[in-house]
Amino acid sequence: DTAVSQTPKYLVTQMGNDKSIKCEQNLGHDTMYWYKQDSKKFLKIMFSYNNKELIINETVPNRFSPKSPDKAHLNLHINSLELGDSAVYFCASSQEVRDGPQHFGDGTRLSIL
């Protein structure tokens, strides 16, 4: 019954590696998002997809590449991981309306050794 699920929950890896985080929503929403939350709890939007099309692409290194195979899935691939990439990454989804709240997954804690 999980509305927005992301895997894995924890990811520990070394600098320079490539990793992916997967996200799926079963709410029938047409828009999905990736956020990065730093150690001070500050949330920054990274990407947003509406019906598989990229609509928000904030200033994010091009080592980060989102992929949306269908509107229920939005995966995040990260190349050449760096120490500064350590954070909690949240996936979210919503309907694309002004008063539509976003529903968040439980987060993926990425730790770079």
Add this chain to the structure above:
Amino acid sequence: GNSVTQMEGPVTLSEEAFLTINCTYTATGYPSLFWYVQYPGEGLQLLLKATKADDKGSNKGFEATYRKETTSFHLEKGSVQVSDSAVYFCALRGGSNYKLTFGKGTLLTVNP
């Protein structure tokens, strides 16, 4: 562009105390306003929302009123519980791409 400013924490209260977390915003047009809560180790959950001026959002004893004249959306609760300990985020949604803009979050700790 849109922005949200909320009071910096951490805020520490005793159980049954009154809570206010201030939030002010800058936006073009008529945004929708939200409060989200993040419990330890979890994702954000919608706590309440208001979509037009003078609307009051409420949930779980929390309230916030959309004040267009003061561009504010302060969160209040009359009597906090230990289980309310969490990080609270004020947010607005507006603009051409309906991007959600968050404040920096306020950590609330309630002691028994």
